[in-house]
Amino acid sequence: MHVSELQQLLRDFSAEREWQRFNTPRNLALALVGEVGEVAELLQWLTDAEAAQIATASGDDAERLRQRAGEEVSDVLAYLLLLADSLGVDVERAFTDKLAANAEKYPVHLARGSAAKYTDL
Amino acid sequence: MHVSELQQLLRDFSAEREWQRFNTPRNLALALVGEVGEVAELLQWLTDAEAAQIATASGDDAERLRQRAGEEVSDVLAYLLLLADSLGVDVERAFTDKLAANAEKYPVHLARGSAAKYTDL
Amino acid sequence: MHVSELQQLLRDFSAEREWQRFNTPRNLALALVGEVGEVAELLQWLTDAEAAQIATASGDDAERLRQRAGEEVSDVLAYLLLLADSLGVDVERAFTDKLAANAEKYPVHLARGSAAKYTDL
Amino acid sequence: MHVSELQQLLRDFSAEREWQRFNTPRNLALALVGEVGEVAELLQWLTDAEAAQIATASGDDAERLRQRAGEEVSDVLAYLLLLADSLGVDVERAFTDKLAANAEKYPVHLARGSAAKYTDL
Missing domain, CATH: 1.10.287.1080 (MazG-like)
Structure with missing residues (x-):
């Protein structure tokens, strides 16, 4: 749904x-x-x-x-x-916007496997 | 989505x-x-x-x-x-199940406009 | 107590x-x-x-x-x-330390009656 | 204090x-x-x-x-x-009252070492 x-x-x-x-x-x-x-x-x-x-x-x-x-x-x-x-x-729009912002904030090559990023989440 | x-x-x-x-x-x-x-x-x-x-x-x-x-x-x-x-x-299933249970718990003709039901929500 | x-x-x-x-x-x-x-x-x-x-x-x-x-x-x-x-x-010590820090953060003459400070609390 | x-x-x-x-x-x-x-x-x-x-x-x-x-x-x-x-x-009074109520609810000889009581806490 x-x-x-x-x-x-x-x-x-x-x-x-x-x-x-x-x-x-x-x-x-x-x-x-x-x-x-x-x-x-x-x-x-x-x-x-x-x-x-x-x-x-x-x-x-x-x-x-x-x-x-x-x-x-x-x-x-x-x-x-x-x-x-x-x-x-607007939940869907806010959600996808936020996920895009987080993807920028935690680039894959820097964030991989590290809990450190979590401190700023 | x-x-x-x-x-x-x-x-x-x-x-x-x-x-x-x-x-x-x-x-x-x-x-x-x-x-x-x-x-x-x-x-x-x-x-x-x-x-x-x-x-x-x-x-x-x-x-x-x-x-x-x-x-x-x-x-x-x-x-x-x-x-x-x-x-x-399973979020969708749990959600619709819970809503059905609530519909039974708070029948329209009894719950209408009353905050009283809320005490048991 | x-x-x-x-x-x-x-x-x-x-x-x-x-x-x-x-x-x-x-x-x-x-x-x-x-x-x-x-x-x-x-x-x-x-x-x-x-x-x-x-x-x-x-x-x-x-x-x-x-x-x-x-x-x-x-x-x-x-x-x-x-x-x-x-x-x-140590609850008592932590509490009085925090209150002292807040007293510095929100000086009486600046904070008086204003909800604005609350945004940074 | x-x-x-x-x-x-x-x-x-x-x-x-x-x-x-x-x-x-x-x-x-x-x-x-x-x-x-x-x-x-x-x-x-x-x-x-x-x-x-x-x-x-x-x-x-x-x-x-x-x-x-x-x-x-x-x-x-x-x-x-x-x-x-x-x-x-009145925090002190409410606190000691609640503790007394809990002492009755969880008698030492029944509650000892058991997490089961927690489900009703």
């Missing part, structure tokens, strides 16, 4: 419930923080090794964790797209 | 720089928090009324603020999509 | 439960984010005017909100102090 | 600069998020092992990292204490 389709689904969802007036930039920024907090809670007591296995592990526990991760990521994405809307941001 | 295209751009960007090993769930969750912090900084001293005008105001200041908002939203989106990848989450 | 007493209470609490090995910098940073997310949720759908009344309003609803705010602030503080411990940070 | 002394220093700092009107609950919650974002950035690309060494490592790099960690922790603490003020929260 296009990003713009996801946004339209969210707009329709809000409009049907007459929730648009709650969708202000500061409300949505705080709501975004709430959902990012739930992503953090999911990972807070796992070791790096345990967290790395979530993507591929089999079994009920892993499946449940992946499921919950999907829900939290979706909540963050929903509030992020609504926030972009509330700020008049 | 499809969400999956954005994800592919990010994967290519990381692969070219050999940064994949940095893209672990906990690294990306912390990076996501860093970028959400920048979104928050953008809005922290604005009144609700001032923030509401960002989307539509004209003039250099408004244009600059919208531009910066676009950059921060893009950074959050980039880390969110990389995080989803690192967790084995 | 002294900040150091609060820290000692937290250390004892962890030690009694043999939880010290969970108290690593990155675990605690993520846990801190989780609790900050709960603070944000508390305020996300309130208007600025409604939020400003929490401190002084009377009645059961206001009392309940203030109670919950106290719990969330405490959770953030607990993880922040444990995080400081895990990073070898 | 007492927590209340830290709070008084912050109140004086704000009053001298006539910044009190900026210290609203939602402004301070967003500012808190901004500073937590900087804590996260400090730790985002470190391994758990690298982060664990910050507290005790010697050398200029370690010293610099510890110094910066102290600054970020201080910024988070400052906004947290101002936020508590803006919400009418």
